[in-house]
Amino acid sequence: MFASMPRLSLPSACVLVALLPFSARAAECPASSSEIATDRPDVTNSSLVVPFGSLQSENGINSTGQSAGKGFDGTNSRLRFGVAQCLEVLVDIPSYVGRLSGPLATGFTNVSPAIKWQVSALPETTSLSVVVGAGLPTGTRAITGPGPQPYLQFPWSHELGGGWGISGMFTSFFRPADFTNHQSTEATFVIEKRLNERMSVFAEYVSDVPSRGAPIALLNVGGGYLLSRTQQIDFHVAFGLNRNSPDYIIGVGYSYRWDNLWKASTR
Incomplete structure (x- = not known):
């Protein structure tokens, strides 16, 4: 199912993302008074951008x-800049x-810049973003693979009420320099519950389907x-659901x- 997703050309997607923010209604996007919304700890990224004038470090x-052994990775740092209303x-x-x-x-791993636009003209309980980015060939080839690796991503979420919500994400990764696996598609689905004003928990299914080779599935x-x-602060534990996945x-x-970094610099 996931491998049949339509493939958009990266130049066309970049033009689309560059033009769409001008039609956005800024009042519906996060403000500096909003609670922090992060792209971690689940694989599914937030469907919300950071507020205009804010810098977020995750x-x-x-x-x-x-089966091959045990390892670690860190610090898995992502910097997010709110450069305009509904745009980071x-x-x-x-x-x-x-x-x-x-x-x-x-x-x-690679340095991976991207641009993210939040679609604002949606019902209040639903949000959707479009992300266009690329992994630049700066990392260790045995870890990252060869060449630049552009990607196109659509994180979404919907509030169900009573503290419950669902969300997900579709991502197409392109690897032009990899002749054995040019493209892969990742799909996620999350059920989330807010327990109180500060604590929330989630369960997520992750499927990564390459154009060639065995898929990866995680809970x-x-x-x-x-x-x-x-x-x-956050935590997560994932379990592999097939032989090709991590244990x-x-x-x-x-x-x-x-928050309000632009205003501070103006003063």
Whole structure:
């Protein structure tokens, strides 16, 4: 099912994302008074952008076990800048992948910049974003693979009421320099429950289907806790659902948002 998703050309997607924000209704996008909304700890990214004039730093570390051995990766840092109403620029900072046991490859991941636009003309309980980005060939080839790796992504969410919500994400990864696997599609689905004003938990299904080779399937569970309106700590535990998947992934993280930076710099 996931492999049959339509493929958009990256230039066309970039033009579309560049033009659409001018039609957005800014009042429906997050403001500096909104609670922090992060792209972690689940695989599914937030369907909301960061507020205009805000800088958000999201960080974490994972420990992974699989048949080949055990490893870790961190700090899994993502910086998100609110550059306009309903529009952010984000960049994934290279993480180090280390070996704890077994013959696993070690090294750094790619620098991955992207642009994210939140569709604002939707019902209040529903949100959708469009993300266009690329992994630049700056990391260790044994970890990242060859060449630049553009991607097109659609995170969405819907509030059900009573603290319940569902969300998901569709992502197409393109690897022009990889002749054995040019493209892969990732699909996720999340059920989330807000337990109180500060704590929420989730259960997530993740499917990664390459154009060639065996798919990866994960069950990911975890939660987040708000230390304040702009700070969050989180945790997650994932389990592989087939032989091609990691046996387990355990991770923790911390995120923080600085607001009204543009106004401060003007003063």
